[in-house]
Amino acid sequence: MDVIVIGAGLAGLTAARVLRQAGKRVRVLEAAEQVGGRVRSREVGGFTLDAGYQVLFEAYPAVKRQLDLAALDLVSIPPSAAIRLGERSELLGDPRRDPGVIPGLLSAGSLTLKDRLMFARLVASVAAVPPHTLLTGPDEPTRVFLKRLGFSDLILERFFAPFFGGIFLKRDLSTSARLFRYYLRMLLSGPISLPRRGVSAISEQLAAGSDVTLNARVLKLSPHGRGVSVITSLGELEAPQVIVATDPASAGQLLGEEIGRGKVSSTYLYYSSSSALDAEYRLMLNPREGLINNAQWLSHLLSERAPAGQALLTVTVLGDPDLTDTELDTAVRAELNVWYGAGVEQLNTLAVERILYAQYPQPPDYAASLPGHATHLPGVLLAGEITSMSGIQGAMESGEKAAAIVLGDLAVMSRARGA
Template sequence: MTSTATRPNAGPHVDHPVPAVDPADAPDVDVVVVGAGLSGLVAARDLQQRGFTVRVLEAADRVGGRVASATVGGAHVDLGGTFVGPEQERILALADEVGVRRYPTHEAGDNLLMWRGDLRRYRGLVPPVGPAAVLDLARIRAAFERLRRTVPVGRPWDAPNAAALDAQTLGSWLHARRAGPASHDLMAVVCKTSWGCEPSEVSLLHVLHYVAQAGGLDALLDTRDGAVEQHFVEGSHEVAARVADQLGAGVVRLGAPVLRVDWSSTGVAVHTDRGTTRARRVVVATPPALRRRIRFVPALPAPHRQMSQRWAPGVLSKAYAVYERPFWRDAGLSGMTISDAGPVFITFDTSPADAARGVVLCFIGGDHARAWDGLDPAERRVRVLSALADHFGPQALEPVGYTDQRWGEEEWLGGGPTAAPGPGAVAELHARLTEPVGPVHWAGTETARRWAGHMDGAVSAGERAAREVAADLASPAPAPTPSKETRR
């Protein structure tokens, strides 16, 4: 698959005129799914397997959503979701079912730390930031782990002092705990990687719950036995493409952004500029912030509208440098680096299993991404390769291929890798992520109970939405609401 073309940031919603259609008219299909990312595709497939007719409407010109792939310098690269871990059972089962293989992320050798201008080699999980700083980091991590264990998985609003936790950011909590500079900066690396934002921008309650539903910081961050243990031979996008193929010809309609959804107790009318589809139910499988791009008639309840405004995505970009071979391994290096300098703050060796090419995956997130994303392509390339040369030497300046992906510039996504709600947006609104509104149901990785923000969360959310819709359609239909004329 080739890289998708970047587009300018989406502007405010424009209400395109669409013909009035009664949602109660005879349906064209049982269910419309809005969004052909992993979550929407899985929801559509599961519903189809249960005997329902479906139609998937996708605004972009490809399926996959936040998974996308490219071939660069003779190597496959994943521009979006990349890694999977042993506890991520739903994405692993789906990949196995559709025949997409996986292989271990390379980790043999020394890691590198660029810290305060000094390059250091190390083994293990704890970077060598100095004895006092290591002790401080252990103290901060222990306090964080104690606190995250108080947050119920799937119900963060039920945590003790949920409102108080939600009123803080991760950054303000670190300040209150008197975290040292090294501890703060290393937690910022976690923040940029996980949510594409700075510690001062994201709700502490959200961070605690996100880590809790992944099983802890180690499960979230580790290579071996953690969430970056493996990646796919054919690429994560191939999973989405094969699921889309299973749906059959004509089910997925690309380049069809949904403009408006008219809904009633009996069904929906889903409008695009290419026509209208009537259905008994609709599953909206987009990031929460993109819900505001659709006009719902009647309007959604206020909390659901606030969700789309306050659960904005972070900004995380990726770059790949491809070399004739993974030359850093000759020096006993793993290819994994951490840096406090930017724009690249963490890297991984994602070379193919046979090492026929050397591939370095670079992450640029938060403030670094906001600055780097606005540069022209040549300057972006220079800055990434210069950062790699600081770690791996001058050979890093001469790749056989290079590409980057700025998710914040994608019109129909607007950022990534997942939502980064600010303070005050979680305790009150989290429950609305999955709460149906009449015939309107929700999917997308943010709505998952486990591994939200990951591919596994996208798959499980699609499965959950399909179960809910199937149960809803199997229940007795509600009595129709009397019209104004009847009430007279």
Template sequence: DLRAFDPGAIVAWRGRRDILTDPLRDRDPSALIGAILAPVVTIGDKLRTLQLAVQMHRQTIDELLTGPDRTTLAELQALGFSQQMIDRFFRPFFGGIFLDRSLQTSAKCFRFNFKMMSDGQTVVPNSGMGAIADQLAAELVAAGRVRLQTKAVALINRDGGVSGVRLADGSELQSDAVVLATPAPETARLGDLPVPEGSLGSSCVWLATRQPLYRGKKLLLNAEENAFVNTLAPMSAVAPGYAPPGWHLYAAAILGVPELDDSTLIARVMVDLHRIFANEAAATTALTNARILRVDRIPFAQFPQPPGLHPNLPDNRTTRRGLYLAGELTEASSINAAMLSGERCAEAIQQDVAR
């Protein structure tokens, strides 16, 4: 049961909230008119964005990912986008995807994500992101078992290969194939394997209000140069299952993991949100009475993806018989890439076992 965000975004800048949208996919006449009239970026940049969407729609993913690489910032500049467009739209929007507002991420990541969002929809499961894991686990449970809260402390090496894992309680699990589907630092620890270096963190403050802060299902971008909150997502507007009746759930995303206690971090978030909605009495009241539900801090949310990184990522097969890798570290740092890696890892194991 997937629910989709509306195309485009709302750009919060200097007390304004302007809509930028995709005229090829947005069916809301008011959003289209608002996007045409929005002064936050120039008409030339809007036409350039439309032209890029049409161009990428005609190309395959393989075509977009071939050839030389460069930073996303260099790519945008080469495509002719103004500094205004880069700062007010691309930095908060793609900076939120890459966890890097400097846009030093590989342009191949930008091309892939731009095409995916231009060709399709951005969705979340109505029952929460855990529904993805539940669906994946269902067949595993039917065929065998899934053990949770069980730490693997070491691999079992035998005859030059890997034959199982040793658990924290000292017990061992034997297997024909061991798959490391862990974050890169844990993969390096367990498998003593080269993995992408570095980490990019993110934080999120979840808040609930009685009244909506704004209408619609578009992501809100904070385009201020000194933004603390990078984006605000109207989660229950997109997926009603995220909140009980009479409540509205929002996710305020922060890039990095600030060294602040929860109360200070929440205060900084609320300052940004009050500034964004300063001209809206109803939204200001809703924020004043908002309930803070949780603060999430994720030190390793992604690994950095500079130009030239992806051809050097490890393969699903390792040099050690019986040991395989699955996860974003073999493809690219995203949920989509992690799922693709899992599929390719399963295919590799099936091929090897059949030999």
């Protein structure tokens, strides 16, 4: 074979796809028993549970280049949110695509008049320039940026903190303001969606046609004059070129250098109920400090995710709380009790999932210290979101670029981050 790709996450699968389409013989080695890395789903008692709560921004440039969106059978998620204030909610969001939020935008107590004007101005400013240009130039924490624009503390705590906390998996708005503007632009530029049958459909589509060996953990890389020996749990392989597209910790072990830039963890509780406690289908935000950051009745939008007559609620808790699963479940139910009262007793706990490495922290100017695709091992390239930004766009564009280096494709190699 010409190239061995290590890791069948979105980065590795994208690299393999591009190389295969260019006529290279490629083999992907994946340690797990399914493709997708962090973008995967599983079945539990007839429910389809995604790994955590993640969504696809159809406007991501790499997504548009690499995925056949029509074949993914996508369902749009409303570009809006319900701020849960006890038993009632206030709706905020994009009025062009979710007109149901218009009364809330006009009257919500969570928004001052100045906030409404600032929103309009912010949206106009990010929409006016090519998205990738939002990632360059001076940077600052998102909270500082929003305060500098004049947004009130109320809207920061009630909307921006939980909403973007759900995206960057940190609620403190300490993430790069440049990245915040890029994601806002992606939110505004196209549908936010989920494959009807689970996020795994994204990974499976990318993997289709590629030679992927599952349950094959790569243990060691030994470059030599003619290429690289790849020692795996299934035996030894050889290739002239290797792309390491694993998570940063594994990449660091294989390359013998520090790749990681820290970690952001998140935890998910999945509940079923035979009678939906709520008709709300939008993302629900918790404006209070507590365990729950956001929650969604996913089966209200994607009925296929639950058996007939059942509803599926996914709750996001940021971090990795120092509680047992049972203690966490009890504490989350106590918070849901504020929303649903005694109805909470009808919830059945399907699973508690802790994702210890969900993303890496992206403070202001984080990109300046990210690793590149070159490594100190001859014939070995690095891919993975760690070379770009922590998300689907970052993972896929890293795979495109690693493949472009193998192919000598200057146009793709020199493409701007986020373009």
